[in-house]
Amino acid sequence: MDQIKTIYVSGYRSFEMGIFKEKDPKIEIIKNSLKKEIISYIEMGLEWVLVSGNLGVELWAAEVVGELKNDFPELKLGIIFPFKGFGNNWNEKNQHSLEKVKALADYVNSVSHQPYQSPAQLKGHTTFLLEHTGGSLLVYDKDYEGKTLFFLREAERFSERFSYDIRLITMDDLQNSIE
Template identity: 55%
Template sequence: MTNLYISGYRTYELGVFSEKDAKIDVIKKALKNEITSFIENGVDWILTSGQLGVEQWTVEVVDELKMDYPEIQQAIIFPFLEFGSNWKEDKQIKLSELKELADYIESTSHQPYKDPSQLKNHQHFLLEHTSAALLVYDREFEGKTKFLYEEIQKKQEHSSYECRLIDFDQLQNTIQNENE
């Protein structure tokens, strides 16, 4: 295993509307624990799409982990050209800062957004170029990540693709472990 795809809930799906929300610290801690485990088991590259929420927090976590694991690389693979260009200015600035942390930046479609097929092709590309996925996703609380999770399940029918979930119980355990 060398490439890990990380995704999950968007900020608005978690009710996170501030960079200072305590939920972010909990999610980052859980991500750090899982990513560390993957790195120690042979992952070389972490891939995300740059989406608001879990994917952007992942970029920050991986950057922190580079202190202990300087060999780890991270890529942001956008679904289409000019991804995020219609976001509010503060979110565009944040995305620009995160791009500076990436070792590789590309988009699967080299055209601006035109239709949903670009998103589907992007998802397919990332699943084909990774051997495992880590999702911050709880099957009882669906969000946009549901579609990715369903595609991973289809892929698992024909391959040994690994998928780990960080669900709300695990996040709660992360909080409790910090308080002990």
């Protein structure tokens, strides 16, 4: 396996998992699973974790990277939004969560420097992430569809042509991490 310097972390949005409170115990389980996987990537040379700022797994992953920086100061967090102004229409609580994560980031930018105009910006964002990462870590289970399916399909197609690592943390994995 090639050394992977940069991964993209994504997965379910909080509402897709029925998580609506910051203190939901499911969040700790997800964060612990992410932490374990990210550490295994770090031990193989990981330098950057990218997220795109979605509520749920991506923001929790960014918080995990923020914590891991204490033990792995060389680890960097990048937030690559699909378009300018991403999250501007969110409620105050969600915008506050996004601002907290932006403060942890070493790099923040957007693929499209225009406000949202069309799905083409989301497709361009996916292409950018695939071309600028060596793999992705997704909290996703094919038995429970969610928005991450669109990225996963593109990543699988991409991995047929290029060396690209795709790791899934499934519902079973989360369940087993509790036991």
